[in-house]
Amino acid sequence: EPEVTQTPSHQVTQMGQEVILRCVPISNHLYFYWYRQILGQKVEFLVSFYNNEISEKSEIFDDQFSVERPDGSNFTLKIRSTKLEDSAMYFCASTGSGGDEQFFGPGTRLTVL
């Protein structure tokens, strides 16, 4: 069964460092998303991406964040200068052309020290 994959599973970084989180969405999907979930809190939308551009972004997705689809399979989230409050689980998700069933990857746990 097709699935969304994410790497790494856990990333530890120092405050102020740049991190890149990687995702491989399901191959025939068209819409890609990044969410984050701070421990014990709800899943929060960061950004959606369609047709090689951002289609929607939240207030959380400020100038320190960027997304890219560098090739036909990978979808990345870059955080330029990490802050302590960026520590969270980051989930990538994708949906097909119908835009209904959204499937999540296993997540990357980001720890900022």
Next chain:
Amino acid sequence: QKEVEQNSGPLSVPEGAIASLNCTYSDRGSQSFFWYRQYSGKSPELIMFIYSNGDKEDGRFTAQLNKASQYVSLLIRDSQPSDSATYLCAVNKDTGNQFYFGTGTSLTVIP
């Protein structure tokens, strides 16, 4: 006003009972409604989705939607200990738009 609201629980039911989970949403323009299950430390897993008013059944799960009341529910019949998890309600306004998630309801099924 929160987009999606859920009772955080915890909700405890005995094994074999029906678990009822509820969700309300604020935006009448919402088009699609989803229930996800999330085990601790894991990613959300889609259980089912519903678009139209009424009931939709899938195995032991039934989703109910009432757009006039802006209310979505999930019934789990014959609850099993493996159903113990946090259940997330999510709504979507349009294809490709963000999914708004509730805070989730923690369910414990007692053997």
